[in-house]
Amino acid sequence: MRTGDFKQTYGELVTLVDSPPVWLWSALLVAGLIAAPFVLNSYALSFLMIIMITVVGALGLNILTGYTGLISLGHVGFLVTGAYAYAVLVSKYQMHPLVGFLGAGVVPALASLIVGAPSLRLKGLYLAITTLAFSFIINTVILEARWLTNGARGISVQRPEIFGLSFEGDAAFTYLCLGFAVFTLFATLNIRRSRVGRAFVAIRDNDTAARVMGINLHAYKLFAFVTSAFITGLSGALYGIYLSFVSVEGFPFLLSIEALAILIVGGLGSALGAVLGTILIVLLPEATRLVFSLFSAQMDAMFTTGAQELKSMLYGLVIIMFLRFQPRGLVGAWHDIRRIWVNWPLRY
């Protein structure tokens, strides 16, 4: 009798998906997401877009913080760099949107070399503060480089048209975001199971032991920074397009904290966790409002007119609850449910 989900070969351990039903569910989910713009109204669709864009950014941060264990408090710096790179290339210099997206990845990746190199000997709180400082420096550079960035006035960004395909409409733009999210998810899952990904995890778990095993800490940490910044930059470009206007004010520091909250709630170090965490954090206030509105119109109004304060409280409460009762996040909870399902009625 099967008593658990055990890996018996190395091949099984690194396989992307270990069972056909998971492929089936994943395909159904993607089909559902493709159908979504046909049935959802514009408001609900905006949540879907935000989820897709945030998933890309969260997966980017997950490579650095989740896989490699390098805490970043300044990821909004890469996000805003990506957004500006796209806006400058496409809106200001009328380059092709694909060049814009490439720039949105490459420019933050280059910027990450600047912050990553001095940070190689730093860990924990020291690294967190360094990255935080980086995000402030980036904002100052953007505001001062008026000749390129228009300074505080910002840059308007149009929805792109790629090879005759217009992404002007919400439905089309949702598909573009979905494409980026699915591509990023596959990319990060593949990184995780590759030699590089295993080196990241080794560094996270014990960097001294990793070095003893022959892992070049500097090279891999820098690679984690570059990959993470590249992906986060893409998310920034999508976010800029969604906002239709790129300015430093549209990228507040709190986005960095929100991104960390997503990883904690979802389950640090797991791509699935980053996705689940994003869905929960983005939809939590709306779902709560929906539930409360069933009780009274006054509660609904409270959520509408004091939304931001209530949302901040909800985020804080959820993070505290997860840290106390489910530190492995939603992914941990999912694994527990699966284990109970398989082992029931036995306890283990």
Place this chain on the structure above:
Amino acid sequence: MIKYLATASLLLAGTYLSTGPALAADPGITDTEIVIGDVEPLTGPPALLGVAASIGHKIAIAEANAAGGINGRKIKYVLEDDGYVTARTIQGVKKVTDVDKAFALLGISGSGQSIAVMPLLEKAGIPTVIDVAPVKFLWEPPRKNVFVVGQSYEEGIIHLVNYLADKNPGKKWGLITQDDDYGITVRDGFDTVVKAKKLNVVYSGNYKKGQQDFSSDMLQLKDSGAEVFLAGGIIGENIAMMKELEKLNIKPVVGIFWPGRVEPVLKLMGPAGDGIYAVDYVEPFAGAAGKAFLEKAKGLLPEAEMKGVNRYSMTGYAAAKVLISAIERCGKQPTWACTITELEKTKNVETGIMAPISFGPGVRFSNQKLQIMQSEFSTLSFKPVN
């Protein structure tokens, strides 16, 4: 039981989320109601502006409803908080248009936020009257369905600096601005007059958004010997600057801009805020028009909301009056097209709290007349000086 609850929740969420585009040509109108939507910063520091503006909208709506509504239909006001976060403004606009099915919009948060939602508003075609943050991008180029009540920041600054320059000829000038779009606008307006009148600028500072400590900046201002000072902060920054000037025991002629021309700011400045000059396009509360507005508000608002009334309540009230009047002129079956046409035909609409409001073909900006006011700490008020 859990299964039933889960199914019920899914059905409920599905119904809520899948309400597709409205079947009727123009949403937000039933036999008894017209829905007007608004998105404002109701939490966080900019709430001082957003809450006040929404109160202004409420006063105009309550006034119209008390008079029987718009051609027999009561106005329902739907308000969303964006916390001054652009992404939330976009979602807020989508909510009030798609879920709450607003017929028209008012307000729309700050300048960056309203710029970001402009493509959305234009595409939707919903009649919109913006009143919180009048920046040129909102009316240049003119959009068919978007109208702006107010005056541009540039014009405001030019008017204020011209007045202070004429009143203080040959004096040394100092200026400090914020490192954002607002600050650039203030500086641009200032520079225009500096060039034209060849002003002697001895201090020019720039501060980071969120800065609270102005001791070093004000010390530099003192050392420069500036006799006329344009404080380009918004709210809290101007208070901190005035307190520092008081500590340094210097009292230059000070000019501030209308976002900070609210009574709570004057109270927080204390005696240091006495005699400062401000520019605005709405009447001060100390005047007859301001007092009449407060009286009207008292009769229409709950007491708790009266505390949130400031100059932005006046701009909000005026914008709502213009919109309501345009819908009313469309008769029993108002449509978006008719409302936009009527808004365009707006000519000299009197609100009692600012100069008459007019728009026109290709003119989407009301271009209000400006006036200079001076503060009086003993009565916590601003009084016109010209």
